[in-house]
Amino acid sequence: MIFAPRSWPSNPGFAMTTLILRSRFIPVGQYMNVRLTVIGSSPAWPNPGSAQSGYLVETTGEPRRSLLLDCGPGVLGRLRANGGARVDATAITHFHLDHWGDLVPWAWLNAYGPPNEHIPCTVWLPPGGRGQLDAFAANFGNPGMFDSAFDLHEFEPETPFEAAGFEVEAHRLPHYTMEAYGFRVREGNSVLAYSGDSAPTEQLSELARGADLFVCEATLAQPDKDGQPRGHLSADEALAAADGPILLTHRPVELPVPDGVQIAKDGLVVDISGEPGD
Numbered sequence: 001m002i003f004a005p006r007s008w009p010s011n012p013g014f015a016m017t018t019l020i021l022r023s024r025f026i027p028v029g030q031y032m033n034v035r036l037t038v039i040g041s042s043p044a045w046p047n048p049g050s051a052q053s054g055y056l057v058e059t060t061g062e063p064r065r066s067l068l069l070d071c072g073p074g075v076l077g078r079l080r081a082n083g084g085a086r087v088d089a090t091a092i093t094h095f096h097l098d099h100w101g102d103l104v105p106w107a108w109l110n111a112y113g114p115p116n117e118h119i120p121c122t123v124w125l126p127p128g129g130r131g132q133l134d135a136f137a138a139n140f141g142n143p144g145m146f147d148s149a150f151d152l153h154e155f156e157p158e159t160p161f162e163a164a165g166f167e168v169e170a171h172r173l174p175h176y177t178m179e180a181y182g183f184r185v186r187e188g189n190s191v192l193a194y195s196g197d198s199a200p201t202e203q204l205s206e207l208a209r210g211a212d213l214f215v216c217e218a219t220l221a222q223p224d225k226d227g228q229p230r231g232h233l234s235a236d237e238a239l240a241a242a243d244g245p246i247l248l249t250h251r252p253v254e255l256p257v258p259d260g261v262q263i264a265k266d267g268l269v270v271d272i273s274g275e276p277g278d
């Protein structure tokens with residue numbers, strides 16, 4: 001792993017870090033490098049100055065493609081500040097606001113913002129998600145606002161779908177009584193796993209198995225701080241689910257960080273290199 005200083009383009013005060021992982025088992029020449037940029041890393045209440053869930057996965061070679069995992073409040077402004085956003089597809093893990101809320105201002109941007117700053121995007125939703133958006137639009141927005149702004153689709157659990165050219169598989173995970181999913185994102189032989197929000201479960205280990213990077217929530221100070229049924233993880237529970245490199249996220253800033261563990265911060269960039277060895 002290589003650490004190098006990096007700063008968030010629109011917020012020079014944010015001193016961030018670049019972390020480079022060497023992907024395993026990758027024959028040279030059969031792999032397109034993948035870059036993860038943490039757009040927002042906050043839990044359900046935002047850490048000071050931080051956006052909520054948003055993780056941009058991009059190819060670093062041609063053709064450039066970009067997939068946003070979740071789109072919580074604060075993410076859209078960061079994307080627009082980040083040199084003019086291009087997002088080919090977005091995939092939403094579940095309908096708690098901190099994971100999808102900025103689809104609302106994004107719809108307004110595409111409807112009323114400067115045409116050259118519209119961000120057309122395919123949006124992948126959990127099963128029933130179109131109905132969820134329709135209900136929100138009817139109550140709090142304009143009917144059809146999401147259909148006008150995005151190319152909307154619903155994914156099927158455990159069934160691979162293609163988003164921005166990445167192969168994505170959604171795994172059902174327990175999260176209180178909410179229907180929630182984690183994602184495995186594959187590009188060539190490289191896999192990035194993302195927990196969304198989840199209680200401890202064997203399915204989380206299956207989601208993370210063999211991933212070159214597992215981005216996993218670690219919301220709780222202790223397991224007994226959760227409700228029933230459970231919906232989140234302590235740092236120890238997150239670490240226990242991983243069998244490879246892990247990046248903890250969705251962690252309140254007031255909680256301690258386990259020694260030697262990388263915590264996501266807004267602006268963190270992780271390059272997963274195709275070069276074998278380290």
Ligand SMILES: [Zn+2]
Binds near residue numbers: 044053
């Ligand atoms: Zn959350």
